[in-house]
Amino acid sequence: MTIQSSIDQEQERRFLAVEKRDSSADGQFIYAVRTTGIYCRPSCPSRTANRSNLVFFADGAQARKAGFRPCQRCAPDAVSARSERSAIIERACRQIETELEASDLAALAQASGFSPAYFHRLFKAATGMTPKTYVTACRARRIRAELADGDSSVTTAIYAAGYNSSSRFYEKADKMLGMQPKAFKNGGENTDIHFAVGQCSLGSILVGRSSVGICTITLGDDPEQLVHDLERRFPNARLTGGDEDFEKLVAQVIGFVEAPGIGLDLPLDIRGTAFQQRVWQALQAIPAGETASYAQIAARMGLPKSTRAVAGACAANAIAVAIPCHRVVRSDGSLSGYRWGVERKRELLAREAST
Numbered sequence: 001m002t003i004q005s006s007i008d009q010e011q012e013r014r015f016l017a018v019e020k021r022d023s024s025a026d027g028q029f030i031y032a033v034r035t036t037g038i039y040c041r042p043s044c045p046s047r048t049a050n051r052s053n054l055v056f057f058a059d060g061a062q063a064r065k066a067g068f069r070p071c072q073r074c075a076p077d078a079v080s081a082r083s084e085r086s087a088i089i090e091r092a093c094r095q096i097e098t099e100l101e102a103s104d105l106a107a108l109a110q111a112s113g114f115s116p117a118y119f120h121r122l123f124k125a126a127t128g129m130t131p132k133t134y135v136t137a138c139r140a141r142r143i144r145a146e147l148a149d150g151d152s153s154v155t156t157a158i159y160a161a162g163y164n165s166s167s168r169f170y171e172k173a174d175k176m177l178g179m180q181p182k183a184f185k186n187g188g189e190n191t192d193i194h195f196a197v198g199q200c201s202l203g204s205i206l207v208g209r210s211s212v213g214i215c216t217i218t219l220g221d222d223p224e225q226l227v228h229d230l231e232r233r234f235p236n237a238r239l240t241g242g243d244e245d246f247e248k249l250v251a252q253v254i255g256f257v258e259a260p261g262i263g264l265d266l267p268l269d270i271r272g273t274a275f276q277q278r279v280w281q282a283l284q285a286i287p288a289g290e291t292a293s294y295a296q297i298a299a300r301m302g303l304p305k306s307t308r309a310v311a312g313a314c315a316a317n318a319i320a321v322a323i324p325c326h327r328v329v330r331s332d333g334s335l336s337g338y339r340w341g342v343e344r345k346r347e348l349l350a351r352e353a354s355t
Helices: 003-020 060-065 081-098 105-112 116-127 131-148 154-160 166-170 173-177 181-185 223-233 244-258 274-284 294-300 307-316 342-354
Strands: 030-033 038-040 054-057 192-200 203-209 214-220 238-241
Touching: 003 054, 030 060, 038 060, 054 060, 081 105, 081 116, 081 131, 105 116, 105 131, 116 131, 131 274, 192 214, 192 223, 192 244, 203 223, 203 244, 214 223, 214 244, 274 294, 274 307, 294 307
Parallel strands: 192 238
Antiparallel strands: 030 038, 030 054, 192 203, 203 214
16 A cells, blocks of 8 residues: 555545544544535534535644634534543543543543443443453553562452452453463463464464464564563463464464464463553444554544554554554554564555455
């Protein structure tokens, strides 16, 4: 996919948003009409102008600088209802992250001023997670941080993460950490991770699987370096070469990398902070053959000021292609850095565009 085609795709997306009066696009851009000299938000109910008369801006300030004036009907410079809701959800997320032990749906809904049922729907629409799932993800992040601290015991980590009993945590430990907490604290001690290194058209590929699912897919030029990277992530785990059945799984992953548009129907062991998991879920929602900018991902999550944090989450992704961070580009459509090399990113996008 060329830079120009990415720009054209973004332009078309904006045209469609204006024609549909899509309120979900409010806050992502402003459009102005050359014949009237007025700028509006995408959801403006005014009669839609011809495409040839539309021009797009990032915000009202840019539109005013270009000589346009705000629409009195949709008040594009006022805070939209969607922006207000996004701010409420963002405050709820911060509350969850700082008050894990008191983060129940009723309390969060009461603080937001909404009913529990409406708050639940609003939260899931904005973040891609239910409040309960978000609490679990935040606790997982806190657990990982506490266990990585050599001065914290497993019990201390459990209570610091908001659990009022160790039994509740141990019921979910394997799914949350991919291993028992003591093993996680000791760098994967007594944990089995099967892996194999193969070759594909993009170079060397390493696939690793825990008891939960695929925990890593990495690409590179040097197969030994890929193995060393895995050893650094899990210094005390039992890293075992895959058997014949595992080789079949690796072949399936390689087939997916060669044709990424087909999808990968395998369980993933996704490990990351609550924010990273939200970003990675948003990446998985980008259809094959399409791209999105870091700013668009942040806006879709209801966190338009988190562009840099989104870029950081993309860089932290350890499951190449299956979590498609290669589909994220700069706002102008150009390719930014990619953990496994920009040329590999370009090739993956080209493959998806041709299917």
